[in-house]
Amino acid sequence: MSFDAKKPKKILIVGGGTAGWMAANLIMAHWGDVEVCLLESSDIGAVGVGEGSTPHLKLFFDAMGVSESEWMPRCNATYKNGIYFSDWSFVPGHKEYFHPFPAQVDDLTVPMFFHNVKARMQGEEAQAHPDHYFLESYLTHNNLGPLAAECFPFSVGYGYHFDSGLLGQFLAEKAIEKGLTRIDGTVTEVVLDSEGHITSVRLGDDSLLDADFFIDCSGFRSLLLQGALKVSFKSYKENLFNDAAVVLPTEISEVITPATRSTALSNGWAWKIPLVNRYGNGYVYSSNYINADQAETQLRQHLNLMEVDVDARHLTMKVGRAEKHWEKNCLAVGLSQGFIEPLEATALALTFDTVMLFMRHYEDGHFTNKFEREFNDAINVKFEAVRDYIVCHYKANQRVDTEYWRDNAANTNLSERLRAILNLWASSETFAKDMRAQNLDVGYQAKSWACLLAGYGAFPRQRPNKSQARASSHADMEQLADFIRRCGLNFRDHNELLAHMLPE
Numbered sequence: 001m002s003f004d005a006k007k008p009k010k011i012l013i014v015g016g017g018t019a020g021w022m023a024a025n026l027i028m029a030h031w032g033d034v035e036v037c038l039l040e041s042s043d044i045g046a047v048g049v050g051e052g053s054t055p056h057l058k059l060f061f062d063a064m065g066v067s068e069s070e071w072m073p074r075c076n077a078t079y080k081n082g083i084y085f086s087d088w089s090f091v092p093g094h095k096e097y098f099h100p101f102p103a104q105v106d107d108l109t110v111p112m113f114f115h116n117v118k119a120r121m122q123g124e125e126a127q128a129h130p131d132h133y134f135l136e137s138y139l140t141h142n143n144l145g146p147l148a149a150e151c152f153p154f155s156v157g158y159g160y161h162f163d164s165g166l167l168g169q170f171l172a173e174k175a176i177e178k179g180l181t182r183i184d185g186t187v188t189e190v191v192l193d194s195e196g197h198i199t200s201v202r203l204g205d206d207s208l209l210d211a212d213f214f215i216d217c218s219g220f221r222s223l224l225l226q227g228a229l230k231v232s233f234k235s236y237k238e239n240l241f242n243d244a245a246v247v248l249p250t251e252i253s254e255v256i257t258p259a260t261r262s263t264a265l266s267n268g269w270a271w272k273i274p275l276v277n278r279y280g281n282g283y284v285y286s287s288n289y290i291n292a293d294q295a296e297t298q299l300r301q302h303l304n305l306m307e308v309d310v311d312a313r314h315l316t317m318k319v320g321r322a323e324k325h326w327e328k329n330c331l332a333v334g335l336s337q338g339f340i341e342p343l344e345a346t347a348l349a350l351t352f353d354t355v356m357l358f359m360r361h362y363e364d365g366h367f368t369n370k371f372e373r374e375f376n377d378a379i380n381v382k383f384e385a386v387r388d389y390i391v392c393h394y395k396a397n398q399r400v401d402t403e404y405w406r407d408n409a410a411n412t413n414l415s416e417r418l419r420a421i422l423n424l425w426a427s428s429e430t431f432a433k434d435m436r437a438q439n440l441d442v443g444y445q446a447k448s449w450a451c452l453l454a455g456y457g458a459f460p461r462q463r464p465n466k467s468q469a470r471a472s473s474h475a476d477m478e479q480l481a482d483f484i485r486r487c488g489l490n491f492r493d494h495n496e497l498l499a500h501m502l503p504e
Helices: 017-030 056-064 068-074 104-108 110-121 135-141 164-177 223-228 292-303 347-364 372-395 403-410 416-427 431-437 446-455 466-471 474-486 494-501
Strands: 010-014 035-040 078-080 082-086 096-100 159-161 181-184 187-192 198-203 208-210 213-216 233-235 244-250 260-265 268-274 279-285 313-316 320-322 330-332
Touching: 010 017, 010 208, 017 035, 017 056, 017 164, 017 213, 017 347, 035 164, 056 159, 056 347, 068 164, 082 135, 096 135, 096 446, 104 110, 110 431, 110 446, 164 181, 187 223, 198 223, 213 223, 223 330, 244 292, 260 292, 268 292, 279 292, 330 347, 347 372, 372 403, 372 416, 372 446, 416 431, 416 446, 431 446
Parallel strands: 010 035, 010 213, 035 181, 082 260, 213 330
Antiparallel strands: 078 159, 082 096, 187 198, 198 208, 233 320, 244 279, 244 313, 260 268, 268 279
């Protein structure tokens, strides 16, 4: 029998939203001979908060053959060069930094950035703030987009801001044009065979929808993967405290900066995302430190909306991931497979990677589950890499004004990988080289980690010369040691910690 005989003839996607429609379009573009149906309920709204992306969204549209001139006006989209992080640090000169997407010409300036970071750690007054070393930092500070008006023969990575509801509608139209069958209904039962494979879903009118393969895009409920197939969920609550958000729109300004802004507030952070017609704003926070009413009040104060009659929308977040993303004849995509809080706007990137990697592994296994384990391991690595980078934002924060920020800095629930990266930052003379050698630059490259830590002014090894060391007070040494202690590195006692930081 040819392996093509095992190729599914019909795939049913349960749930729409951006994830469902992205999956539909990618599958139809890749497997044009497969019947694809998408079931969504008009009674269930999409979460629809994420309005920012990484460069993965451009990869998606390029794979679809859809131009920016076609989709961006339809979705009120703007360009995104990166993210401003404001008020995450109280270190003088480090109140704010910009994390840019990669540009080819940065290869010329990154070595100087690392050189000055190293010098700063050794006590020299070197300029080690990341905003001085990257093309897209310059562009953003000058309100310039990532596309040059004239020939610029170097690649520049960029993302987008968009209306997620409009994006879902646009992608739905594209899929339907290609022959997708769209069905309105609500799942009341998932039917399994004797071996635990899904055979069909039952709808509210008692009808059955069958398929050979099912894609779960049912959101946090994860009706198929976690519900029917009982795949367990790994919570990140011990790593990431935030579990709720409140959302408010505001009027757009005359000048639109091509960047997301993340501003730290007392018990979380607020996003500001510019669209063509409005700003999207939200406050991501931990319900263990502040309740929903207090969070809404803080966001309104932050946006100067206390006297403005604008309705707020409150959301809860299930932060973590499924232990498996592909189980039997079901693949979970989007919120149904997991969610890491939106600080780095990685949701659509994980969706894109999940679908693309699944199709590759499914084909390589001749449309069997031969490479199911390898696929799940690969996606889990991607989730863990994103989680570690976001956890580092909180661990390395340089605020002491509220219990929330102090507890985040003191959190010791760190992965071994993150501990290894922080150890290198504290001790390595060749941070980027050692990250590569230890395979720690999966997900985020060394320059992104350096942007974060240097951007917050978290320089753990400021080594004064011998005369300065003798003149320094014990209190000064405590201040220098604080970052390393907070990271929970493996020093036997306080004296060894200080000896590591000071010259002979």
